[in-house]
Amino acid sequence: MSAGLADNIRKLRRTAGLSQEGLAEAADLSLSTVRKVEQGGHVTMETLHALARALGASTSALFATESPKSVLGPQDKANRRYLAELRRALMPPIGLAAPLSEPGEAEEPSGIRQRVQDGHALYQADRYTSVAQKLPDLLRSSEAAVSTLEGEEQQHAMIARAHALLLTGKYLTQVRQYDMAYYALAEAIRLARETGQTQVAATGVVGLCWLLLRQDRFDESEHLAAQTAAEIEPRMSQATPAQLAVWGELWLRVAAAARRNNRQDEAKQARRMAATAAGALEREHAEFPSHWSAFGPVTAEAKAVEDLALAGDARGVLRRADEGPLSPKAVKNFGRLNTNNWGRHRLDVAHAHVLLGSHQDAMDELVNLRETGDVWITHQPMARRVMEDILKNRKRTLTEEMRSMATHLGITG
Incomplete structure (x- = not known):
């Protein structure tokens, strides 16, 4: 944790008239x-949520002077060459006349969309x-198509390029390359607009x-989604099912941001709206490209369980993890979570x-997810955190x- 975040917490504590002992008691x-936090030591998001609640502040207020940072996962170093090539294709230098990018070969919009x-x-297969x-050539081809084609065909090319950019943004967010994403x-x-x-x-x-949300910009995420x-x-x-799914996903984003920002009433209302969309769908919907993810009763329930995890209600998580729409018996009626949401849930x-x-x-869950x-x-910080806790508390030889x-x-050391 940086000194800026530690300073914010210290200032808010003093403004609230609390000693470190008082804050520890109020935050449980x-x-x-608390001393570690104010000294700039490592702190989990759950701890920050608890502190924000005790201080009567939104979690985002604790980050007021923080600059969001990209986080590189272990695999990104091996892929650095591919990411550098992708950066050149996505964000080329721009001169007075035109971008100084490598020319791509124009492709029919239908071919671009098939490649997307x-x-x-x-991506879904990890x-x-x-x-x-594949992305650099796809981006250059779609850019060339937009520049070369005219009239209605150019409109189709612009839509195809929007799809290529969506895939690019989704991938880059997953590997935490936030500026490019x-x-x-x-x-x-x-382009879509x-x-x-x-x-x-x-x-x-x-x-x-x-x-x-990944950058802890909770206020902006909630407002934009709502x-x-x-x-x-x-x-x-x-x-249509796709319209309901995207609308429901937006409410899930509202709920996730509000919940992480200690805006509990707003989070509950957003969960209710998401449940309305999920109920109208009746089962999981995942029909690419009309809908880029999966949404339905199972996803809505998994995200509600995520709220329990954020609140530290471990027993509540385990109780609901295998009940209702998330139970193995419910698959026939409601469908399954997509791979990413299932992984986050587990x-x-x-x-x-x-x-x-x-x-x-806990170890068994990690092994199953690795398989x-x-x-x-x-690319999941929670996986590293769980493993670190296992290592820290292991009494016998690993x-x-x-x-x-x-x-x-x-994880080293």
């Missing part, structure tokens, strides 16, 4: 934790290196809200096991499985 934390669909399938390799998503939203593709633009906003949800609110009797379960001292159960998403898990997992997650 140990005195040593193929790239999205690779083959991030393959995605990174923001640029890609902003361009996708702009110019061509009257409201659904595509709203999909870009869903992605942008995710990016803002404003966009209001603008595209569908008529339930006439809405990390919440793993963390709950750690909090309750069931370290082997289904070995690259994905390396197993080979534990050593392997620690190495895979980039």
Whole structure:
């Protein structure tokens, strides 16, 4: 944690007239934790939420002087060459006449969209290196198509390029290259708006809200998602499944940002709105490219369980993790979570096991996630945190499985 965040917490504590002991008691934390926080030591988001609640402030207020930072996962170093090539294709130098970029070969819009669909399938399969390799040429081809084609064909090319940029922004957010991700998503939203593709633009906003959330920009994420949800609110009797899904996802973004920002009433209301959309769908919806993720009753329930995880209610997480729409028996009626949401949900379960001292159960969750998403898990800070807690509390010699997992997650020492 930086000195700026520590200073903000100290100032808010003094403004509230609390001693360190008083703040520890109000936040239900140990005195040593509060002292560590104010000395600039490492602190978890759960601890920050607890401190914000005790101080009567939003969590984002604690970050008032912080500059959001990109976080590189262990695998990003190996992919640095691909990321550098992607940066050149996405953000070339711009001169007085035109961008100084390598010329791409114009491609038919239908071909571009098929390549986007193929790239999205690779992304869903956690083959991030393959995605990174394909994106530069895809971006150059779509840019060339927009420049070369005219009339209606140019409009189709602009829509196809918006899709290419959405895929780029989604991938870059996942691997925490936030500056490039923001640029890609902003361009996708702009092109979609110019061509009257409201659904595509709203999909870009869903992605942008995710990016803002990852940067702890809770106020901005909540406001953007709520404003966009209001603008595209569908008529339930006439809405397509894709429209309901994107609208529901926006409310999930509102809830996630508000919950992390200690705005509990707003989070509850947003969860209710998301549940309305999920209820109208009746089961999970995932039909690319009309909808870029998955949304439905199971996703809504998983995100509600995430609220329990953020509140530190480990028993509540474990109780609801295998009940209702999340239970194995419910798959037939409601469908399944997509891979990413399932992984995040099981990390919440793993963390709950750690909090309750069931370290082997937590380890089992990590092993299962590695088997289904070995690259994905390396980009998840929660996975590293769970593994670090297991290592810290392990009383006996580490197993080979534990050593392997620690190495895979980039944990040393």
